[in-house]
Amino acid sequence: MQTKTYAGIPDNFAKLEQAKIVLIPVPYDGTSTWQKGADKGPEAFLNASENMELYDIETDSEVYQQGIHLTEPITEKNSPEAMVAEVHKQTKMFIKKNKFVTIFGGEHSISIGTIRAFNECFNNLTVLHIDAHADLRQTYQGSTCNHACAVYEASQTTNLIQVGIRSMDAIEKTVMDEDKVYFAHEMAEDDTWMDSAIDQMTDNVFITFDLDALDPSILSSTGTPEPGGLLWYETLQFLKQVFAEKNVVGFDIVELCPNTIDKSSDFLAAKLYYKMLTYKFMDENIDDNYESNFEDTLGNVEKLSKYNEEDDY
Numbered sequence: 001m002q003t004k005t006y007a008g009i010p011d012n013f014a015k016l017e018q019a020k021i022v023l024i025p026v027p028y029d030g031t032s033t034w035q036k037g038a039d040k041g042p043e044a045f046l047n048a049s050e051n052m053e054l055y056d057i058e059t060d061s062e063v064y065q066q067g068i069h070l071t072e073p074i075t076e077k078n079s080p081e082a083m084v085a086e087v088h089k090q091t092k093m094f095i096k097k098n099k100f101v102t103i104f105g106g107e108h109s110i111s112i113g114t115i116r117a118f119n120e121c122f123n124n125l126t127v128l129h130i131d132a133h134a135d136l137r138q139t140y141q142g143s144t145c146n147h148a149c150a151v152y153e154a155s156q157t158t159n160l161i162q163v164g165i166r167s168m169d170a171i172e173k174t175v176m177d178e179d180k181v182y183f184a185h186e187m188a189e190d191d192t193w194m195d196s197a198i199d200q201m202t203d204n205v206f207i208t209f210d211l212d213a214l215d216p217s218i219l220s221s222t223g224t225p226e227p228g229g230l231l232w233y234e235t236l237q238f239l240k241q242v243f244a245e246k247n248v249v250g251f252d253i254v255e256l257c258p259n260t261i262d263k264s265s266d267f268l269a270a271k272l273y274y275k276m277l278t279y280k281f282m283d284e285n286i287d288d289n290y291e292s293n294f295e296d297t298l299g300n301v302e303k304l305s306k307y308n309e310e311d312d313y
């Protein structure tokens with residue numbers, strides 16, 4: 001990858017020891033079914049980030065000064081299962097270093113690993129899934145780690161709230177908890193969905209943001225675009241409210257599928273990422289330590305048993 005630090009920020013804000021925030025790129029595109037190219041997402045996102053103003057007008061802040069450490073990309077691609085295992089391992093390792101961990105994909109299958117890591121480290125986790133697609137298939141094309149299965153596990157092990165959904169298979173209705181789904185066609189007619197969704201969240205929230213949740217008129221560079229999506233300011237309003245009212249413990253952004261002609265989607269993704277960090281840290285002093293309040297699973301046998309895993313990283 002070309003970028004040495006996130007957005008070209010100075011080294012003193014980018015070193016792991018000082019940084020409160022960690023950014024893990026996962027350029028993975030092993031299971032996508034139609035357009036390929038999500039593996040190019042992290043590089044396009046980082047290039048756009050480097051050409052973006054780092055002062056936020058809305059909050060009068062510069063969140064990069066909290067420190068953002070860009071890790072080596074995760075390049076495991078022998079199988080979807082091996083990729084998910086590596087994403088899980090790396091994500092958990094940085095959570096345990098008391099960092100605010102963020103992940104940029106890659107296709108949505110990477111979130112199986114990120115969600116598993118956060119769910120093992122935070123009690124009563126809500127997964128806020130913002131997406132055009134339900135992604136609730138238990139298996140797809142022979143794998144449980146396909147992008148179409150991104151939140152099946154979360155539906156079984158976390159408090160899953162789905163927002164922006166407008167494409168699914170009938171079989172997914174058998175898994176879906178419709179009380180916790182905010183369909184796009186309903187959101188278009190009823191603006192109480194934001195308060196309603198937040199009311200259903202527990203305190204600890206992990207956000208998995210599939211960029212195809214956004215309307216193709218503002219973000220077209222994605223593998224499977226769907227009409228009728230979220231617009232920019234309503235998205236920011238919702239996210240700002242979630243960050244204000246809940247303890248957001250981390251997030252991932254997936255499914256940027258860049259093209260050589262139109263770069264505006266890359267810049268939207270860069271701005272969205274930076275806005276989410278801004279909302280997380282807008283009331284934190286730069287000198288304050290970050291306290292993620294993760295549960296150390298070494299002293300908590302019950303949490304470990306959830307996946308019967310012997311992990312000591």
Ligand SMILES: [Mn+2]
Pocket residue numbers: 108131132133210212213255
């Ligand atoms: Mn999607």
